[in-house]
Amino acid sequence: MKIGIIGATGYGGLELMRFLHNHPEAQQIDLYTSSEEGTLFSTKYPHTTNLYDQPLLKIDQEQLTDYDVLFTSTPAGVTSRLLPPLIGSGPKLIDLSGDFRLKEAEDYEHWYKKTPAPKEAIEQSAYGLTEWNKEAIRKADLIANPGCYPTAVLLSLLPLIKEWLIDPKGLIIDAKSGVSGAGNTPGPMTHFSETNENLSIYKINQHQHIPEIEQGIELFGNQKTPVTFTTHLVPMTRGIMSTSYAPLSECVTEEKLLDCLREYYDGMPFIRVMPESAKFCTKQVYGTNFCDIHVKVDPRTNRATIVSVIDNLVKGAAGQAIQNMNVLFGLKETTGLNEVPLFI
Numbered sequence: 001m002k003i004g005i006i007g008a009t010g011y012g013g014l015e016l017m018r019f020l021h022n023h024p025e026a027q028q029i030d031l032y033t034s035s036e037e038g039t040l041f042s043t044k045y046p047h048t049t050n051l052y053d054q055p056l057l058k059i060d061q062e063q064l065t066d067y068d069v070l071f072t073s074t075p076a077g078v079t080s081r082l083l084p085p086l087i088g089s090g091p092k093l094i095d096l097s098g099d100f101r102l103k104e105a106e107d108y109e110h111w112y113k114k115t116p117a118p119k120e121a122i123e124q125s126a127y128g129l130t131e132w133n134k135e136a137i138r139k140a141d142l143i144a145n146p147g148c149y150p151t152a153v154l155l156s157l158l159p160l161i162k163e164w165l166i167d168p169k170g171l172i173i174d175a176k177s178g179v180s181g182a183g184n185t186p187g188p189m190t191h192f193s194e195t196n197e198n199l200s201i202y203k204i205n206q207h208q209h210i211p212e213i214e215q216g217i218e219l220f221g222n223q224k225t226p227v228t229f230t231t232h233l234v235p236m237t238r239g240i241m242s243t244s245y246a247p248l249s250e251c252v253t254e255e256k257l258l259d260c261l262r263e264y265y266d267g268m269p270f271i272r273v274m275p276e277s278a279k280f281c282t283k284q285v286y287g288t289n290f291c292d293i294h295v296k297v298d299p300r301t302n303r304a305t306i307v308s309v310i311d312n313l314v315k316g317a318a319g320q321a322i323q324n325m326n327v328l329f330g331l332k333e334t335t336g337l338n339e340v341p342l343f344i
């Protein structure tokens with residue numbers, strides 16, 4: 001397979017390369033830049049010496065049709081312009097940004113404060129939450145890879161919402177992310193002296209993933225409701241923990257919730273519904289494409305606490321993107337993604 005990566009110098013791009021390096025079908029990987037044409041990748045990132053000693057290429061729209069797969073891992077607002085002319089021109093397009101995730105262009109404009117992609121392009125894209133949308137992914141030329149937080153949130157809640165075991169109307173989702181979620185451009189929020197030994201809450205009621213989560217609940221859980229979703233920045237590099245507090249439907253027990261999750265995700269290699277005795281933390285999925293889920297019921301309040309963890313850069317970005325590539329090309333979903341978590 002001939003693969004191109006646009007945004008290769010960013011965190012998502014780095015993770016794509018790390019996994020594609022060991023992917024048996026990846027024969028050629030070209031790396032594109034908008035700002036550092038000609039620079040050797042390994043000069044920019046010395047940890048890739050002898051692995052990626054190749055110059056970064058200038059983005060040339062005509063050359064891009066030459067690939068089997070083109071990954072784009074760029075800031076919001078780039079691919080809404082770059083990709084529409086490429087749809088159906090040859091390569092399968094897998095976009096890690098938020099530009100094609102929201103089916104209503106007005107929602108994108110409202111939450112991202114940017115001009116949306118053309119409506120026809122949005123309609124042609126498939127939302128890449130792999131475990132829930134495989135049929136559409138297989139047929140699509142453009143995959144809108146999900147956001148990191150929505151991946152963790154939706155994977156843990158959708159089976160329970162779909163089966164009416166919890167009531168999404170009373171749902172409160174409390175999520176925390178490591179700093180790499182903000183990408184590789186340093187800013188006031190990610191500066192070491194302001195993140196180290198600190199905990200911040202941010203974008204209260206304004207996070208761009210709120211409409212994506214609500215859309216996922218409607219599309220796959222068949223229920224339309226606004227949700228409360230709040231994000232926090234934790235002084236760690238990788239990882240997302242999503243903790244949801246959900247009112248239970250009548251006579252629902254912890255066992256019933258666990259059975260539902262286990263049944264839905266039976267045979268799905270990256271979803272692990274963890275036993276009660278397990279320790280539960282972000283490091284148990286560090287560097288891998290796993291999403292681990294843990295559930296507890298409080299009979300006193302009749303609420304469930306539903307927790308999930310992912311690595312934001314892997315299942316939340318590059319790993320899920322490669323999982324989608326595997327689905328698109330009829331490969332085993334785990335191809336190139338068989339990592340053991342880096343726990344210590």
Ligand SMILES: NC(=O)C1=CN([C@@H]2O[C@H](COP(=O)(O)OP(=O)(O)OC[C@H]3O[C@@H](n4cnc5c(N)ncnc54)[C@H](OP(=O)(O)O)[C@@H]3O)[C@@H](O)[C@H]2O)C=CC1
Pocket residue numbers: 006007008009010011012013032033034035036073074075076078096097098146147148180181182183184185312313316317
């Ligand atoms: N970090 C995360 O955990 C996750 C990120 N995402 C999304 O994935 C995308 C990439 O994120 P991330 O890798 O963290 O971001 P980074 O900021 O780390 O990297 C983005 C890269 O995009 C390239 N770029 C910037 N402007 C342009 C442009 N105009 N045209 C082409 N390329 C451009 C830059 O490389 P160069 O200057 O060399 O062109 C840069 O290295 C974002 O949309 C992000 O929201 C999604 C899920 C999780």
Ligand SMILES: CC(=O)N[C@@H](CCC(=O)OP(=O)(O)O)C(=O)O
Pocket residue numbers: 076096097098147148177178179180181182208209231233
């Ligand atoms: C820690 C941190 O800042 N995380 C980012 C994740 C953004 C992201 O990856 O989302 P999009 O692709 O939808 O832009 C945030 O909360 O905005």
